């Protein structure tokens with residue numbers, strides 16, 4: 294497969310960038326013409342950010358799986374589409390060619406149809422990292438059902454919230470999942486979640502760990518039994534449904550600064566074009582290469598850069614079931630050597646963690662197949678960048694630092710591997726179609742260089758979110774109302790003299806813990822559910838491995854147990870309400886929180902104490918009771 298739109302030089306990048314801004318319709322119309330459309334669009338782009346109303350390729354009809362699978366069959370049918378590396382290195386790995394993946398997606402699409410799933414229905418997917426997870430997503434896309442994948446680390450309550458919000462009547466799950474030395478019981482979590490969601494009609498359970506599960510009569514069926522039924526039907530080909538370009542492809546829930554997580558909605562045409570275009574250009578994928586993204590498919594990185602981007606480009610995408618540190622911290626490097634991985638895409642938190650285990654785990658592994666390295670999810674510190682460059686990239690593989698978000702569908706700011714220059718700790722330049730602006734504290738655009746501001750986007754790119762499920766107003770107020778006619782990212786950013794962008798982190802109350810996005814309000818709500826907790830305030834603090842750790846200040850008037858016991862109990866509550874990823878790293882018990890006279894918590898002070906910056910706390914005179922600050926400083930952990 295060739296990629297006529299793959300940028301090959303910095304001059305071409307500049308030219309393409311200019312064209313994308315000056316003539317977006319011509320630019321994206323040309324790129325979209327390389328995909329398989331059932332019906333051509335009438336209008337490439339129509340938009341206004343005020344409401345917001347954004348449409349790409351309106352009037353066009355397309356099926357994403359036809360582009361990810363069917364169109365490759367003639368030329369790439371026997372090429373591996375997915376390589377699956379199991380949790381345990383001693384187990385067999387699996388390879389699915391494009392032909393085989395196509396076959397399995399058709400089979401499961403028929404299973405969904407047999408179980409009553411129709412176009413537009415929402416299907417919640419809660420599975421471990423096995424090929425069947427990608428198969429389930431693609432099968433949904435084939436019949437026009439909207440998938441909502443939930444990361445396997447979320448609790449029953451989080452699942453119930455999401456299943457309810459999307460009114461997902463169908464669930465696809467596994468009996469359990471392997472993650473390192475752990476064996477996670479997924480189906481039983483689903484059972485707990487569904488006590489609250491009686492409207493669910495069907496739960497399809499795929500076998501992985503063979504942990505005993507209880508199956509509810511009339512509701513639960515086994516994946517394997519359903520496939521057998523399809524086999525007796527003669528394995529029908531399921532016609533890919535022609536979707537409107539702006540029909541939803543999936544919902545993915547993500548945390549914000551307030552309230553419950555919101556369901557970011559991406560649509561078929563724009564999402565496909567954007568993930569494909571960015572995959573091909575940022576990683577400079579070459580047709581024979583093995584590409585390994587270590588993310589979990591439960592997050593946007595997995596959706597866009599394990600499943601849709603690589604498969605639409607006819608790439609070989611490696612899926613890894615386990616974790617980087619089990620059986621030991623050489624697991625990634627063993628996989629790279631075993632499968633001769635050419636492109637590795639991972640998160641700074643993983644790099645820092647592996648760096649902490651020492652170079653001896655990289656030594657002894659042949660990493661010479663590596664051509665390109667990538668990072669995503671959080672700012673990468675220089676030390677981690679240098680380590681990645683030296684020990685994994687042998688000082689020669691370009692590192693792409695890719696900045697983007699769940700809401701953006703794909704990469705917005707990044708160097709293009711080997712084509713545009715890297716600058717350590719900088720995401721560098723915007724991709725064609727991406728128009729970043731920096732905004733100062735008065736809401737004015739800063740046009741100069743060597744400046745910092747809040748990062749916004751001036752115009753839509755094909756992958757921008759279209760709405761938040763069931764609540765368009767929330768989409769408007771969260772992203773499009775802070776600054777008129779701009780999409781606000783929630784990130785702070787520095788622009789150097791050459792126009793390179795360096796993302797400095799969130800400016801709202803969203804934490805980035807090990808690359809996972811967690812709202813402080815969500816964690817506070819969970820802590821407050823614990824008996825005896827009166828009030829709490831959560832902030833982030835710098836953490837060597839996780840990037841940010843969670844620091845909770847808790848007013849507690851319960852009487853049971855000692856402080857350590859109470860901390861454990863609070864952590865257990867947070868795990869139950871959200872999931873283990875949201876457990877505070879530190880809990881400090883306090884008698885009061887620093888509040889202004891109007892009752893607003895001054896988080897600035899709490900952040901400084903959590904960061905161990907105990908001097909220069911700034912003006913505390915506006916506090917209702919300034920003495921609480923002394924107590925907080927004294928109790929600092």
Ligand code: PRX
Nearest residue numbers: 669670671672694695696697698699796810
């Ligand atoms: O703060 C930015 C950070 O991750 C946030 C988006 O998180 P999420 O929607 O979960 O998506 C993560 C995977 C794309 C952003 O607002 N972030 C992501 N990539 C980078 C980054 N911060 C700095 N550098 C990056 N390369």
